Amino acid sequence: MSARTETVPEITAYRSVPEFARGRIKDIRVRWALEEIGQLYRTRLIGGIFGEKAPAYLADQPFGQVPVYKEGDLTLFETGSILIHIGEADERLLPRDAKGRGRAISWMIAALNSVEPMIQTLVVLTVKGQGTDWLAGAIEAAKPFAEERLSRLSQALGDRDWLEDHFSIGDIVMADVLRNASAELLAPHSNLTAYVARGKDRPAFQKAMAAHLADCTVGEPLPA
Template sequence: MKPVITAFDWVPPFAQGQVRDLRVRWALEEVGQSYDVRYLAQGAHKGPEHRALQPFGQVPTYEEGDLVLFESGAIVFHIAERFKGLLPPERDGRSRAVEWMFAALNSVEPPIMDHAIATIFEAGEPWSKARLPSVNARIDERLGELSRRLGDRDWLDGEFTAGDLLMVAVVRILEGDALLDPYPNLIAYVARGTARPAFRRALAAQIAGFTGEPPARFKEWAEKHKQAQGETA
């Protein structure tokens, strides 16, 4: 039985290639496991049918027989344990890979998402511009710490693992942003991760799934965001 994941059938252009089902698709591609996708229109993810699978009304979810999971990190962990290819065979190596999975989601991603909130989702709020310097400082601190630990290695702990998968997925949110410029080893790290054939297949599959129509409220939001960007330029 193939796993079934949920994904959106439409997101704004800036979010394409970033929705978290990509992380699950990538993990499945790395381990060579085929899967099916159930696409949701914008708004359907907040309905009772989807909330029965995902109480917070988000994507992705993962269904494998009677098992239903939510949260992309938990799903990637399950895939890494269920199939070979994303965790080292020895106990200590597996524990270090899991450590980096948690670090990606708990230490590195939160300030990066704060940046997205301040510059995209709530860019029109009066506090967003004033908050950016402190948000950027926290991102720089985390990137500096990660850069020093990675050093000149290709991956965080020897071979590519689920820890690298999630860390690359998180850091690539800043791909092309000046915040990454001081850290050429992280830029190269992201480039190595996104050059993997499994990532390229996962990304192509996600992009191909965006066939739906934007909701009417998006046009209003887009106009407000455009105005806010003009005011802060």
């Protein structure tokens, strides 16, 4: 059924982050995928989001982010790339037929490039703009882009459980992206709210989140 790797893979994660970021870091997506297929993994902790990164770390992850994924002599960065690799070894995450595989990867990239950026813009403006006189205007300008994407997504999902007939890496990323959207953004779309809840109900998500929270403390200060 699954082609489980003999080599136990290693991922990196942050040891400490600011409060708003705990539970919202991308190692969760990779832990989730690995838990879905029962793949053991090791975690290597590095400082925090804003701390200096060692040159050796930047050689593996040019942007200093987490996770880096190592399996034997293979090193990958970016969760999307890591999830394609993990999925290719197990059809519970990524169908083997060209059509099913294509749809799952298309959805995953859609989550990363057509949905997450619009949601992330609102998060960044909200965090950086607290108490400023520009926040309301900027949010009003940026919010329609996120709303439009969520409306389209809600329409595409309809009353299905997952984006396609079967759960895939597309759902891991999309559900995690939506999990970080504000309740206000999701409120008009009860099917998206239910979709996020369905993702969070999966035992693999819960194990992934528990492992993330056990590794990652609150403590890193925000940069000046």
